[in-house]
Each structure stands twice: as C-alpha cells, then as structure tokens.
Amino acid sequence: MRFSVVTSYLLCAAASYANAASLFGLSFPEPPSANKPIPGDSPLLQCDVDQSQSLDVTQVNLVPNPPQRGENLTIAAAGVLQTTIEEGAYIDIEVRLGYIKLISQTYDLCEQLEENDIDGLKCPIEEGVYELNKIVEIPSEVPPGKYSVIARAYNVDDEQITCLTGEVIFPAY
Numbered sequence: 001m002r003f004s005v006v007t008s009y010l011l012c013a014a015a016s017y018a019n020a021a022s023l024f025g026l027s028f029p030e031p032p033s034a035n036k037p038i039p040g041d042s043p044l045l046q047c048d049v050d051q052s053q054s055l056d057v058t059q060v061n062l063v064p065n066p067p068q069r070g071e072n073l074t075i076a077a078a079g080v081l082q083t084t085i086e087e088g089a090y091i092d093i094e095v096r097l098g099y100i101k102l103i104s105q106t107y108d109l110c111e112q113l114e115e116n117d118i119d120g121l122k123c124p125i126e127e128g129v130y131e132l133n134k135i136v137e138i139p140s141e142v143p144p145g146k147y148s149v150i151a152r153a154y155n156v157d158d159e160q161i162t163c164l165t166g167e168v169i170f171p172a173y
C-alpha cells in the first residue's frame, strides 16, 4: 500500500516536472554518448561513437573557426561512406541556445542535400570517398549566445550514418 502511494506520488511529481519543463521550453539534456574529436579545424565532434556508423568523417575545416555572425562560413569536409544512402534517409537535428531547445526536428536527408546544393549530391549516394565544400552566410541577425547542435543521420533502414555534435558561441557585438 504504502509503496504504491509513494510510487504514484513520485510518478506524478516526475510528470508535472516534465510538463513544467516543456512549458518553459526546457528539456532534459540527452547528452550524446561517447564523443570523439573530428580531425581538422572545427568545433565538431563525432558522437555515439559506441554505435556503428556508416560514414567515417575524416576531416572538417571551418573558415573562420569559430564561425562568426554576419560572415560567410566556408565548410570543407571529407569522409568515407561505407553504405549507399538511399531515398528515405533522414536526419534528426537538435539545436539549443543555452538550455532552450530551438529546433528538434527530423528532416528528409536526400531533400536537404538537394535543397542546400552540397556539391550537387543526389540520392542514392554510393559508397566511396567524398570531399565536399560549401559556403554558407551566417546572418548577423542570429542572436548571440551559446549554441549546441546534435545531428544524427540514419539510412532508410534506420542504420546510423553519422552523429555529429558541436558548440559555437556567438558573442554579442
């Protein structure tokens, strides 16, 4: 008897805490499991390194590093892909500003690659060695603060392609 009262009290407390947290846009950090630095000049780390991943990101260079608001960012990345990325592959992206979750969304990976014109890549993307370059403009309107990003990409069969994470601080002008 006593046990179930205590248990249900705890469950209620946990549930209302979770609700309150989500109301305020807070969320329980779900830290990526083990991280490993990616060679090159960038704040990016490979995450979930204890999971098998079909993309080995061998190098990422950002110019400038760290990225600056109101400037163009040049991204050069290299990697070895061990499986073909098929239509239906997806990417879960989470972006936080401090503890506030700004974005937590799943995107169609093939659509994103086409829309952002990453060196004309189109699904299916065959196994092989890739070197990609992309310039993106970071708007000066981006609010200052500490941003953290986790991106996990999966193939259509839910096999993990990669997990990337990193933090960037945009200081106030």
Ligand SMILES: *[C@@H]1O[C@H](CO)[C@@H](O)[C@H](O)[C@H]1NC(C)=O
Pocket (backbone or CB within 6 Å): 070, 071, 072, 135, 137
């Ligand atoms: C970024 O590059 C584009 C062309 O590549 C240029 O038109 C634009 O002015 C650049 N922006 C900044 C902030 O340097």
